Amino acid sequence: MFDVLLIEDDRTLFQEMQERLSQWSYTVHGVQDFSRVMEVFTSVEPQLVIIDIQLPKFDGFHWCRMIREHSNVPIIFLSSRDHPTDMVMSMNLGADDFVQKPFHFEVLIAKIQAILRRVYNYNTHASELQTWFGATVDFERGRVTANDTSIDLTKNESFILKQLLEKKNKVVSREEIIQKLWEDERFVSDNTLTVNVNRLRRRLNEIGLEHVIETKVGQGYTARDGAGS
Known part of the structure; x- marks a missing residue:
């Protein structure tokens, strides 16, 4: 219920x-x-x-x-x-x-x-914590902490970030994200994904994580691996 x-x-x-x-x-x-x-x-x-x-x-x-x-x-x-x-x-x-x-x-x-x-x-099955570019990503709480500052992500933002971090430095296609996020891409517009990714970027920028998600034109998105950060 x-x-x-x-x-x-x-x-x-x-x-x-x-x-x-x-x-x-x-x-x-x-x-x-x-x-x-x-x-x-x-x-x-x-x-x-x-x-x-x-x-x-x-x-x-x-x-x-x-x-x-x-x-x-x-x-x-x-x-x-x-x-x-x-x-x-x-x-x-x-x-x-x-x-x-x-x-x-x-x-x-x-x-x-x-x-x-x-x-x-x-949230039940997500890995609890990840370190990325010196930030701590807590998927269970939907929270990212860096430079002594935390931001709370929406469920969509947290889910998209998880998909990207599972394949760092690899392109995750827009179609793959849409299919996993909404389960049936017939029920979501392509523009909706763009809005969600742009909002996620802005939230990460607030805590100094700039340019960590790259757009691969005509392909999808890539999360840089942050090695050595």
Whole structure:
């Protein structure tokens, strides 16, 4: 059983999603007062958040920022707007996926299942610690520490970094990362991976790990091995 916090103000859609998700043994929690989303989040402590972009009071981006200040829980955005910038903004804020309305419920379920398997099984089996360019990478906590400073990675960022570090100095193709990360590349755009990798680079730059992930044009990405660092 997983607790899902569904932040959706369309009551008809909420009730439909609650009913359908319940059939898959997910416990769905909602929000009544959209100025108190964080209170509900803290009370429920969900394993997954699904959030609409257009909401009363504050939009979904605002609440994603607030959640990310306290938690790396997986987040899926829903949007009825056909703006490519919405997806880019979502990923930059640390969301794990983006679903365009109207959507096929089977696609949403596939995305939810892939994320939950990756997040809650991956951490159990990941190697706990690695040293890389003098930094300590803690996959269990999703944390990288260097120069007495730590950053917390999202689940996607941590997973991508793990794939690259498993093959240091070797090219890991974009297709391989997409397939392992989302399990079915039909459900993710190529641009989503680019956004995630760019965000990972920016986070590593914050602790002095610059130019440690290289882009191989037309091939994929390489993590330098950091030998002697």
